[in-house]
Amino acid sequence: MMKIRKIAALLLAVGVSAPAFATNGYFSHGFGIKAKGMAGVGIAMPQDALAAATNPAGIVMVGDRLDVGVDWFQPKRGADIVGNLGGLSGSYSGNGDSSFLVPEFGYNKMLGWDMAVGLAVYGNGGMNTRYEAGPFAAGGLGFFGGQNPSGVNLEQLFIAPTFAMKINKNHALGASIVFAYQTFGATGLQAMTNPGFSIHSADVTNRGNDHSSGWGLRLGWNGQISDNVTLGATYASKIKGKFDAYKGLFAEEGQFDIPENYGIGIAVKATPKLTVAADIQRINYGSVKAIANTADCLFAFGCQLGQSGGAGFGWRDMTAYKFGVSYEHSKDLTLRAGLSTNRQPIPSGQTFFNILAPGVVENHLTLGGTMTLANKNELTAGYMHAFKKTVNGALSIGGAFGGMVGGGEANLHMSEDSLGVAYGIKF
Numbered sequence: 356m357m358k359i360r361k362i363a364a365l366l367l368a369v370g371v372s373a374p375a376f377a378t379n380g381y382f383s384h385g386f387g388i389k390a391k392g393m394a395g396v397g398i399a400m401p402q403d404a405l406a407a408a409t410n411p412a413g414i415v416m417v418g419d420r421l422d423v424g425v426d427w428f429q430p431k432r433g434a435d436i437v438g439n440l441g442g443l444s445g446s447y448s449g450n451g452d453s454s455f456l457v458p459e460f461g462y463n464k465m466l467g468w469d470m471a472v473g474l475a476v477y478g479n480g481g482m483n484t485r486y487e488a489g490p491f492a493a494g495g496l497g498f499f500g501g502q503n504p505s506g507v508n509l510e511q512l513f514i515a516p517t518f519a520m521k522i523n524k525n526h527a528l529g530a531s532i533v534f535a536y537q538t539f540g541a542t543g544l545q546a547m548t549n550p551g552f553s554i555h556s557a558d559v560t561n562r563g564n565d566h567s568s569g570w571g572l573r574l575g576w577n578g579q580i581s582d583n584v585t586l587g588a589t590y591a592s593k594i595k596g597k598f599d600a601y602k603g604l605f606a607e608e609g610q611f612d613i614p615e616n617y618g619i620g621i622a623v624k625a626t627p628k629l630t631v632a633a634d635i636q637r638i639n640y641g642s643v644k645a646i647a648n649t650a651d652c653l654f655a656f657g658c659q660l661g662q663s664g665g666a667g668f669g670w671r672d673m674t675a676y677k678f679g680v681s682y683e684h685s686k687d688l689t690l691r692a693g694l695s696t697n698r699q700p701i702p703s704g705q706t707f708f709n710i711l712a713p714g715v716v717e718n719h720l721t722l723g724g725t726m727t728l729a730n731k732n733e734l735t736a737g738y739m740h741a742f743k744k745t746v747n748g749a750l751s752i753g754g755a756f757g758g759m760v761g762g763g764e765a766n767l768h769m770s771e772d773s774l775g776v777a778y779g780i781k782f
Contacts, residue, residue, distance in 0.1 A: 378741050378771060379675045380700045380714050381509070382616070382638055384721075385409070386477050387459065388424045388777035392723015392737035393632065393679025394693025398620025399577065399587030400632045400681075403735075403779055404461030407475040407517040410575035410589040410620070411529030414463050415471040415519040422461040424735070424777025429454050430483075431743075432769040434710045436490055439752065441761025443490050449713065451485030451504055459777070469521040475531070479511040479613075482712040490710060490765075492543050505543025507711050508564075511613065512536045515573065525580075531573040535594045535613055539601060540564040541711075547604070553660040555603030565600035567611065583624040590617040593642065603661045605645040614639045614646070628683040636677070640670040640700055647671070650708040651753070668712055669705030673697055679721070691723040691737070699744060706748030706765040713767040716741040725779075733779035741771035 378384040385395025387405030397406060401413025404422045433448045463473040484506040486492075492501035512535070519529030544560035553559050571594035577587045594613040602609035618636035625631050641647040648667030652658035659665050679693035699715040706713075723737035745768040752763045 378716055378719060378739070379636070379697050380638060380640055380670065380673050381479065381482050381712070383479055384695060384719055384739060386475075387422065387461070388426070388735045388737040388775040389691070389723065389725060391426070391739060391773075391775055392691035392693065392721050392735070393681060394677045394695035394719055394721045396620065396632045396634050396677045396679035396693060398589055398618050398634045399585045400620065400622040400630065401577070403777075404463040404473055405459055405475055405477065407461065407473050407515055407529070407531055408477045408513070410577060410587050411515075411517045411531040411573055412519050412527040412575035412577040412587065414473040414517055414529060415465070415469070415521055415527045416577065417463055419465050419782035420463050421780040421782070422777055424459045424775055426457040426459070426773050426775035427454065428457055428771070428773040430769065430771045432484060432713045434490070434706070434713060434768070435766045436752070437764050437766065439761045439763030443752075443760060444763065445490075447486055447489055447710065449484035449486050449506060449710075451487045451506065452483060471519050473517045475513070475515045475517065477513050479513065482507055482509040482714070484711055484713070486543070489543060491546050501546040502543050507541045508539065510538040526578045527576070529575045529577075533571040533573055533591070533594065535569050535571060535596065537567040537596050537611065537613075538564050539567075539598050539611065541601060541604060544604070547660060551659070553603040554665070555608065555661050558601055558603035558609075559660065560604070562600040565598040567596035567598055569594040569596050569613070571613070585622045587620040588618070591615060606648050606661070606665045606667050607644050607663050608661050611645045612643045614643050630681045632679050632681070634677040636675045638673045638675070641672045650705055666708065668709055669702060670700040671702065673700050687727045689725045691721075693721040695719045699746065701746055701767065703746060703749045704751055706746055706751040706767050709767060710765055713769050715744045715746045715767050715769050716771055717744050718742045731781055733781070735777040735779065737775045739771070739773045743768060743770035
């Protein structure tokens with residue numbers, strides 16, 4: 356166990372899960388550059404060794420291969436506070452850190468025609484903001500002791516050894532044992548360290564990077580229903596995690612679980628060269644108190660940070676809808692495109708606390724392609740644009756705390772771009 360943690364820490368240090376803001380809440384829109392070029396579609400359409408990250412049953416369909424990739428990710432996030440009577444009104448940029456590299460790795464080995472083992476290593480992005488001049492510090496809540504820069508950083512790394520087998524020629528089952536390693540840090544939130552605001556006022560901010568690890572299970576099924584239609588389904592359990600150094604910030608004294616998620620998918624070979632595929636993914640953010648508890652009672656007695664019912668980010672469950680196409684232009688070139696959408700997880704009344712985590716994007720456009728090289732290996736590229744989304748926070752600076760600082764609204768905005776490349780080696 357300790358050895359695995361050390362390996363995970365080393366992988367994080369070299370950037371396997373770089374801090375970033377993912378696109379469906381804080382989940383990535385997809386795993387594997389091929390899938391990312393199709394808006395993340397992959398439950399019924401495995402394409403490389405990263406298939407295990409979406410549906411472990413898929414690895415028995417992709418053959419012996421090694422895939423290594425990296426995604427250059429650039430989110431733009433921030434907030435505008437309006438109507439505040441206490442001097443907080445203004446525009447705030449959370450882009451102190453603006454560009455990130457998010458690598459990925461997958462290896463797959465067939466054991467005969469009907470079984471496969473694999474290993475996928477990937478990141479789930481996370482929450483990241485850095486306000487060089489933020490509302491929690493000088494010029495804002497500086498009178499409570501807040502300091503610049505302010506923000507949070509969450510990194511998540513997953514290591515998933517996987518086994519899959521065909522139960523007959525058309526149906527396969529798969530399972531991954533998922534090890535998750537999380538890192539979190541917060542700075543500049545001294546405004547929240549008053550003993551009346553938190554039950555552990557010394558463990559709210561500027562505690563460096565804390566670490567957490569846990570285990571989970573991902574299960575999957577892939578079934579070819581006809582010559583042209585394939586279906587898939589997948590389920591991932593909740594993974595427990597806890598940040599003791601921030602037990603005064605997160606509900607349940609630092610408990611920060613990774614929520615369960617599940618989905619279904621379909622892939623249709625419309626013509627010999629064209630495949631159309633779609634996924635529906637459900638992410639149960641509402642089952643994790645640190646993420647789901649609302650901030651309506653923010654800083655009121657009985658609702659202090661760190662308590663089981665203490666203030667949180669107020670995120671609701673999310674359903675993401677993904678649609679992608681893959682076109683074999685020639686034997687050496689495959690082109691991809693995709694669209695996805697979701698209902699972003701932050702209600703309008705919960706925007707103030709989410710200045711730290713403005714994960715509000717909904718609509719994504721993706722493009723991609725794979726070139727087969729002379730040595731039969733593959734070079735893949737994928738681009739994603741998440742269109743700018745603004746959430747206006749009606750009366751979001753309210754309750755006891757709003758009365759103290761002058762009320763008003765916190766309006767969040769975010770957009771994203773990413774460009775990834777991967778190299779696939781076929782054995």
